Amino acid sequence: MSPVLKRTLRYFLPYWWLLLLSALFSLVVGAMDGAFAYLVEPVLQRIFAGKDTTIFLLVPMGIVILFLVRGVSRYIYDATIKLAGQKAIQDIRNDFFRLTTRQDMSFYNRQATGDLMSRMTNDISTMQEGMGQVVTGLFRDLISLAALLGVIFYRNWQLATISFIVFPLTIYPAQLIGKKIKNAARRSLDVMGGLGTTIQETFSGIKVIKAFGLEQQISERFEQENHNFLQQFKRYIKYSSLATPVTEMIVSLGVAAVIYVGGSQVMAGRMTPAELFSFIAAMIMLFTPVKKLQSSYNVMQRSAGAAERVFQTMDAQRSIVDKPDAVELARVSGRVEFQEVGFRYGDEPVLQGVNLAVAPGQMVALVGPSGSGKSTMAALLMRFYDVDQGAILLDGHDLRDISLVSLNRQFALVDQETTLFNDTIANNIRYGRPDASDAEVEAAARAAFADDFIQQLPEGYATNIGDRGARLSGGQRQRLCIARALIKDAPILILDEATSALDTESEKMVQQALENLMRNRTTFVIAHRLSTVQNADLIVVLEQGNILEIGSHADLVAGSGLYSRLHALQFSDQPEPVAA
Numbered sequence: 001m002s003p004v005l006k007r008t009l010r011y012f013l014p015y016w017w018l019l020l021l022s023a024l025f026s027l028v029v030g031a032m033d034g035a036f037a038y039l040v041e042p043v044l045q046r047i048f049a050g051k052d053t054t055i056f057l058l059v060p061m062g063i064v065i066l067f068l069v070r071g072v073s074r075y076i077y078d079a080t081i082k083l084a085g086q087k088a089i090q091d092i093r094n095d096f097f098r099l100t101t102r103q104d105m106s107f108y109n110r111q112a113t114g115d116l117m118s119r120m121t122n123d124i125s126t127m128q129e130g131m132g133q134v135v136t137g138l139f140r141d142l143i144s145l146a147a148l149l150g151v152i153f154y155r156n157w158q159l160a161t162i163s164f165i166v167f168p169l170t171i172y173p174a175q176l177i178g179k180k181i182k183n184a185a186r187r188s189l190d191v192m193g194g195l196g197t198t199i200q201e202t203f204s205g206i207k208v209i210k211a212f213g214l215e216q217q218i219s220e221r222f223e224q225e226n227h228n229f230l231q232q233f234k235r236y237i238k239y240s241s242l243a244t245p246v247t248e249m250i251v252s253l254g255v256a257a258v259i260y261v262g263g264s265q266v267m268a269g270r271m272t273p274a275e276l277f278s279f280i281a282a283m284i285m286l287f288t289p290v291k292k293l294q295s296s297y298n299v300m301q302r303s304a305g306a307a308e309r310v311f312q313t314m315d316a317q318r319s320i321v322d323k324p325d326a327v328e329l330a331r332v333s334g335r336v337e338f339q340e341v342g343f344r345y346g347d348e349p350v351l352q353g354v355n356l357a358v359a360p361g362q363m364v365a366l367v368g369p370s371g372s373g374k375s376t377m378a379a380l381l382m383r384f385y386d387v388d389q390g391a392i393l394l395d396g397h398d399l400r401d402i403s404l405v406s407l408n409r410q411f412a413l414v415d416q417e418t419t420l421f422n423d424t425i426a427n428n429i430r431y432g433r434p435d436a437s438d439a440e441v442e443a444a445a446r447a448a449f450a451d452d453f454i455q456q457l458p459e460g461y462a463t464n465i466g467d468r469g470a471r472l473s474g475g476q477r478q479r480l481c482i483a484r485a486l487i488k489d490a491p492i493l494i495l496d497e498a499t500s501a502l503d504t505e506s507e508k509m510v511q512q513a514l515e516n517l518m519r520n521r522t523t524f525v526i527a528h529r530l531s532t533v534q535n536a537d538l539i540v541v542l543e544q545g546n547i548l549e550i551g552s553h554a555d556l557v558a559g560s561g562l563y564s565r566l567h568a569l570q571f572s573d574q575p576e577p578v579a580a
Contacts, residue, residue: 004307005300008131011088018084025077026143032070089128096120096314104320105384109345111313114197119313122192123306126185130303141289141296148286155279156271162257173246180239181298186305188232195225240298258283320386326403332395332410334360334491334522336381342389343373343380350376351545354390358538360491363523365533367563368542374526377542378494381524382411394492412485414517415496418477425454426461428480432488440487448483448513450476475510482513493523530567539563 152160265271338356351373366374392399429441445451457463534553541549541563549561556563
């Protein structure tokens with residue numbers, strides 16, 4: 001048994017009692033198959049040899065009772081094994097989601113969202129199909145096979161030996177075809193991941209697609225991805241469709257040999273026609289579980305291909321983890337130090353030798369051209385990534401020495417993406433602190449200047465705002481994000497282009513809300529518009545991962561450095577072309 005299958009089946013262990021119940025009733029079903037095959041010969045003997053007419057009354061009754069017991073037993077074992085399978089799949093899906101959401105940001109930089117969605121849905125559904133069929137086949141078909149083998153060896157061990165010789169011949173082609181099925185299934189699921197990425201990108205960026213008239217182009221891209229999936233899936237169809245005919249052709253050799261040898265024994269008087277008919281009936285019945293086991297094996301191989309992709313994602317190693325002796329911090333004062341910090345994305349250096357000391361309660365603005373390292377500094381501070389060189393200290397503690405849970409409590413983030421969820425307004429605010437009361441939610445909304453527009457909505461705080469807050473304006477969405485940060489009440493605040501996408505009127509309201517949010521907190525503001533950072537205690541000017549200048553707005557404008565040139569570009573009526 002492959003390691004992937006073993007790992008998959010381990011998810012069944014908590015539900016052993018369902019497996020046991022299913023196994024018991026599988027025994028009944030398998031025994032019924034054997035009993036039916038065994039009774040063929042004596043019934044035929046009594047009808048044709050003994051001329052027993054009463055048997056005609058008993059046989060129909062016996063058939064009804066036999067199949068009634070078999071039907072009830074089949075229902076119970078089928079229902080219990082499927083329930084166990086569904087529970088196991090539920091656990092796999094929960095583990096997948098839990099482990100994936102706890103991955104580092106670097107993991108999400110490498111992994112396409114659509115591919116993750118495909119693994120979460122398509123791959124796990126394929127695993128579900130495989131687990132149901134495999135375990136059902138193991139219980140039902142193996143027991144039926146054992147019972148029927150017992151009957152044919154009891155009836156005539158010589159003929160049984162002849163018929164059984166062909167079964168080992170089916171193993172090699174079954175393994176060969178199964179391997180092809182597994183590879184084809186994995187490749188088709190890989191392509192399905194690309195298809196999922198295209199779908200996700202299309203629906204999330206539909207506004208841009210329509211604005212630029214890209215419907216035809218994106219449709220052609222989707223059709224190409226869909227065609228690629230079909231080409232890969234055709235290979236799976238070819239091999240899965242080939243398995244049963246190959247098995248049947250090999251098994252036909254055994255049937256032919258049994259008929260020839262058995263017919264010779266009947267003609268020689270060493271065997272009665274009823275005995276031969278009973279043996280052939282049992283042998284034909286025997287091929288049914290054999291074919292089902294073959295089919296289950298093929299489904300298992302397809303499931304294994306999906307399981308490999310799922311477990312590969314679940315087993316991805318995290319680089320951001322707690323040390324064994326990680327420090328649990330209470331609420332910090334907000335003192336932050338960058339000490340010779342260096343960081344790179346892959347082979348690309350982003351920050352080099354960054355030194356910065358921030359006192360508790362200070363407002364620090366990070367400015368500079370795009371790609372200068374502003375957002376990277378904020379990401380490192382929240383430990384989305386670990387520094388490659390140097391250290392970042394929070395109240396004197398290296399971030400790498402602090403537990404992730406207690407570190408997370410120290411930060412609140414408001415960024416330009418205004419990430420909201422398809423939930424009520426109250427719950428979106430409460431994501432900042434899940435145990436917050438309704439009164440606290442409303443207080444945070446008032447401080448964020450969001451209460452007025454919320455009260456005007458049909459259901460107030462119980463209004464569902466749709467996917468990503470689509471039913472709200474940009475300013476309204478941003479104020480909800482500020483309310484969410486307010487209710488968290490963290491000592492350090494990160495504002496990443498929090499007003500960059502707003503109109504003038506919305507920006508004024510959001511700025512007022514931000515002033516409430518920044519009060520008595522250490523605040524890092526990332527901004528391109530210098531008008532939003534003129535009141536900062538410290539302005540840090542970055543270019544190509546280096547700090548060029550640090551100072552107040554007045555001091556930096558008076559100088560002749562990069563900040564002064566950027567300020568001139570943004571505020572001069574006739575800006576001169578200056579490289580920045």
